[in-house]
Amino acid sequence: MASNEKQYWFPAKRYGWGWGLPTVWQGWVVFVIYFVLIFAGAVAVLPNYGAPRFVAYAGALTLLLVAICWVKGERPEWRWGGK
Template sequence: MMHESTKDGAWFAPKRFGYGAGLPIAWQGWALMLLYVASVAGIALLNRAGTTGARMAALALFLLVTGLFVVIAAKRTRGGWKWRSGKRD
C-alpha cells in the first residue's frame, strides 16, 4: 500500500477491524518496524546470556522498546487508534 498519500504525516494505515495500526504506508513506518524487530532480536541475544542480571536487563529493555514502538505507532497512525468495525471513517 505504498501508493497511498502520506501528506497527512501518517506512517501506518489504520486497521479496518479491531484496534490499532495496520501495515506501514510510509518508509518511516517500515524503518520503525525494522528497528523494532532488530532491537527485539538483540534483546533476545542478551536474554540468552543466562545470568539473572542479563535477563532482568533484557526484560526491562523489551518493555521499554515495545512501549516506545506502541506510542510512536499510535501517534503516527492515520486517524489514530480506535475501535473499528469495518466501516470507512
C-alpha cells in the same frame, strides 16, 4: 495539485483497535529497527541478565513503538470494517 491530507505511517486497522502494517518507508524503517533491537536483546540481554531484564527491555521498546505509532499513525478507534 498537492493533497492536504496528512500521510500516516501507520494506518488504523480495518477490524479491531490499533494500527496495521506501515504504509510508507519511514514506518517500515521503524518496524525493522524495532525487530532488530528485540532480536539483539534476545542475543545480548537474555543470556547475560536473564528473562526479567529482557522482558523489561522488550516492554520499553514496545512502549516506544506504540508511542511512535500514536504520534505518526492514524487515530486508533474500534472499527468494524468500514472506514
